[in-house]
Amino acid sequence: MSADELAEILHYTAFSTDPDGGNLAGVVLDASAFDDAGMLAVAAGLGYSESAFLTEAPGGRSYTVRYFSPKAEVPFCGHATVAAALALADRDGPGDLVFLTRAGTVPVAVESQEGVLRATLTSVEPHVAPIAPADLAEALAALDWPAADLDPAMPPRIAFAGARHLVLAAATRERLADLDYDFSRLESLMRRLDLTTLQLVWRESERVFHARDPFPVGGVVEDPATGAAAAAFGAYARELGLVPDEAVLTLHQGADMGRPGTLTVELRRGDARVRVSGAGTRIG
Numbered sequence: 525m526s527a528d529e530l531a532e533i534l535h536y537t538a539f540s541t542d543p544d545g546g547n548l549a550g551v552v553l554d555a556s557a558f559d560d561a562g563m564l565a566v567a568a569g570l571g572y573s574e575s576a577f578l579t580e581a582p583g584g585r586s587y588t589v590r591y592f593s594p595k596a597e598v599p600f601c602g603h604a605t606v607a608a609a610l611a612l613a614d615r616d617g618p619g620d621l622v623f624l625t626r627a628g629t630v631p632v633a634v635e636s637q638e639g640v641l642r643a644t645l646t647s648v649e650p651h652v653a654p655i656a657p658a659d660l661a662e663a664l665a666a667l668d669w670p671a672a673d674l675d676p677a678m679p680p681r682i683a684f685a686g687a688r689h690l691v692l693a694a695a696t697r698e699r700l701a702d703l704d705y706d707f708s709r710l711e712s713l714m715r716r717l718d719l720t721t722l723q724l725v726w727r728e729s730e731r732v733f734h735a736r737d738p739f740p741v742g743g744v745v746e747d748p749a750t751g752a753a754a755a756a757f758g759a760y761a762r763e764l765g766l767v768p769d770e771a772v773l774t775l776h777q778g779a780d781m782g783r784p785g786t787l788t789v790e791l792r793r794g795d796a797r798v799r800v801s802g803a804g805t806r807i808g
Contacts, residue, residue, distance in 0.1 A: 544783065554578070621633070687753075689721050693725050703736055733757070751802070
């Protein structure tokens with residue numbers, strides 16, 4: 525009998541309490557019998573943007589976590605972290621967890637708010653870097669976005685909070701909604717720059733944003749709700765002075781795909797790390 529036949533594969537959506545919203549993730553709470561090929565095979569079979577595979581670690585409520593897309597392992601995934609934390613809370617009750625990921629240690633707190641479980645992850649130390657003009661031009665060409673359609677108040681940057689994301693801000697909601705990109709061309713650029721997604725955003729108001737995340741390197745056209753990119757975006761917004769050092773931001777994602785979700789990003793003065801929270805639910 526294979527490892528995936530022995531292990532229970534749970535199905536969750538993160539960043540929405542509606543099974544038809546948010547981002548789907550597979551969760552295996554005991555992946556001790558899996559090798560790399562087995563985890564990748566499960567992720568590919570599920571077809572979700574990522575799945576999380578956990579093994580218990582010393583220290584109590586501490587877990588080693590690995591994340592696989594249908595095509596490859598990724599160092600960190602926010603929505604699968606939320607999904608895994610909610611799965612543990614459904615089994616063991618809410619409380620504090622520690623996830624040991626390939627990107628670093630990620631604390632996660634799960635609380636019950638009016639009967640709804642909500643998970644908050646705390647990112648690893650983030651950083652923000654410029655993108656070379658030629659690489660930016662290639663990204664825009666792959667998206668078929670004219671440079672004039674970018675928001676000049678939010679300059680392009682590569683942001684990291686566990687994984688690398690290229691942040692590009694659209695000047696209008698219409699530009700963000702019109703997404704029809706060259707899959708192979710964008711994938712090639714992203715592999716060369718070691719990017720996990722593109723974080724495409726539009727600013728609705730001072731602290732409310734809309735986002736879309738192409739994910740060709742994972743074998744997925746678009747990610748419906750991207751916690752790692754939300755954390756990276758929080759670091760980006762603070763680094764560029766777009767928001768105060770202490771702020772709570774709301775990111776809406778997935779509406780253009782028919783899977784709306786909401787991500788809450790919290791910045792705290794004196795703490796470079798970014799907190800991302802959301803609800804979720806088990807499906808199936």
